[in-house]
Amino acid sequence: MTFFPLFHNTNHLKVLLIGGGNVAKRRVKTLVKAGVSFDLMSICVNDGITELVENAGGTVTLGAYDCDEVMRGYTFICALTDNRTVNHQIAVDAEAMGLLVNVADVPDDGNIIFGAIIDRAPLTIAINNGGASPVLSSILRQQLEQLVPKAYGQLSRLVGTYRPQVKKALPDTKQRSIFWHQVLQGPVAEAVFSGKHDDAESMLKDHLKEIDSGGNKIMNTGEVFLIGAGPGDPDLLTLRAFRLLQKADVVLYDALVSDGVMALVPESVERVYVGKRRANHSVPQTGINQLLVDYAKQGKRVARLKGGDPFIFGRGGEEIETLAQQHVPFQVVPGVTAASGCSAYSGIPLTHRDYAQSVRFVTGQLQDGSVNLPWPELIVEGQTLVFYMGLKGLPLICEQLLAHGMDINMPVALIEKGTTQDQRVLVSDLTQLPAMIEAEKVMSPSLFIVGRVVSLHDKLAWFTSSRES
Incomplete structure (x- = not known):
């Protein structure tokens, strides 16, 4: 690991960008989005940069870098000129002053680099490969953007709000860890992901009341995910379906679920085959309905995988009718129908x-x-x-x-x-x-x-x- 990842408090950063070209413009936009205080100096400045800097409360100074005096009062320097010799000298001077410095296109000249960022404030995910390939980092960021719902930011804020109360209610570290795992992988999190923030907060409060009334009692709420597995190609599985499969404790699957889709189920997950072929039902429908109820009431997250879409000739309606009657939480994830x-x-x-x-x-x-x-x-x-x-x-x-x-x-x-x-x-x-x-x-x-x-x-x-x- 050439570059060790650290996250800085933006309130304690004061940045000077030296250079006014396209790279500087990208850096300006990044700093504006992060809420970092910064100024810029350059011989010339590309269109639009001055307005961006001044709108963010910074100043633009026209002139060439000539000595380290211009760095006084800053904690972080970005060397972004088109002249590599100048950038190198900026880096040498900045490091001599004990400052953080990033050098455009020559990461080893500085002591920090910019990574690709997935912003789910207050949750932040950063990717870096030592500056070897910014394009690769960007591609990975795009892929992760799809897998990390934007609601993770709301979930982070909710958890942060109640963290002190949970710490007080559950002083034992292990019990507290179990509690948060269940919150972050259970109905509370799913309610946030579904846009039901008030319901999520209400459930979290209820769980805290249960703890207060029962000592160190940990919630034991199961849930069923009725998931359409599509017609066979695992690439047709929805992102939501994939995410829920990764958090399931047990998967009930039928004969129409392809091997490719089953390969996406983690090895640690219990698998129960309830396949139905013509005139050969390994488990009758009423038995499947009851299995879903039983597993959920054991506090397990149950993924019910059905080929195609569960509501198109998939008898998914019958299954969730039973769940509703038994007051078992559930959600339905559509699939690509055959x-x-x-x-x-x-x-x-x-x-x-x-x-x-x-x-x-x-x-x-x-x-x-x-x-x-x-x-x-x-x-x-x-x-x-x-x-x-x-x-x-x-x-x-x-x-x-x-x-x-x-x-x-x-x-x-x-x-x-x-x-x-x-x-x-x-x-x-x-x-x-x-x-x-x-x-x-x-x-x-x-x-x-x-x-x-x-x-x-x-x-x-x-x-x-x-x-x-």
Whole structure:
């Protein structure tokens, strides 16, 4: 580690920037945002810099650096001129005076560097790589910006406000640490992230009352995260879903959750398979509902991972009904539903101005071998039909669509294991597809699309899986 990270109290810094070019302008903006007091001197100053400095309460002095006298009264010097020899001399003089000094483009000439900053005041995250690559630090900052919700700043302020009270209520360091871990990874934090700051503060106060009334009693509140895992590609998981997976104590997952998504679950998390395949339910739905309740009432954070979106043929509504009845806290995280994900990865837009002005999702899960669907409503020109869980009943579906008047040449597509490296797309028509899927031995999960938009597949297909390459 070449540069040791430290955070300075901005109230105790007085900065002099020497130089007036583009680098100086970036530094000025950084200091203004941080609320640091500063002045600037330079032979010439780029447009806009003087206004920025003066609006921040600083002064601009026109002139060249000639001696260390100009540094008197400052704690921090930025050498930002276009002349490396001058910058080096500024650094030598500043260090001789025991000052902090940053040198543009030559980090080793100074004793500090600027890092990329993620500002979630009062929480601040800084990234530095010893000045080797500012671009790399910037890229990492952009990635972390997505993973650290802006509400972390509000959470930091809330925790800071109640820290003295918690310290008084829980003098034992270990107990206090457990308390804060539960606050920062539990319903209080999630309420802040959801914009419910008053609810979060109320919950925190309630937990403090519990401690006051029960000695060193630590809260034991569980919660369920109903998470849509998407159709397969782990890159389609939402940032919120990823964040909640990282804080879960136990994950209940079904057969449609891909190995790629499961690989994102930390090794320390307990995994419970509750998969359901056609005619083979490892755990009945009522059992899954009860498991969620039981784990949550043990004080655990429970992630319920469901393929696709939990509210589109995912029975997520049934699960949270049970949670609501049992007064178990929960939240729902939408996922990319199979229709959207599989069609996109197949180059088949579900709607298109020239081909389809509406789309309809239909369950193809047939009961007792019967077909009980509103067929006349499905035979509409300019409409795309998407059948979920329709592999077993596909021959009957094709037969009934034709029997109720659908064009015999209507293009159809069967997408097997969509969005994954095992994706396969079979395109045909209503008369030939049943025989094709039997010959090709198509497996679940699969999605059946009917409509003129399927004809765009050859032109728009962009994703090539390992099976199709």
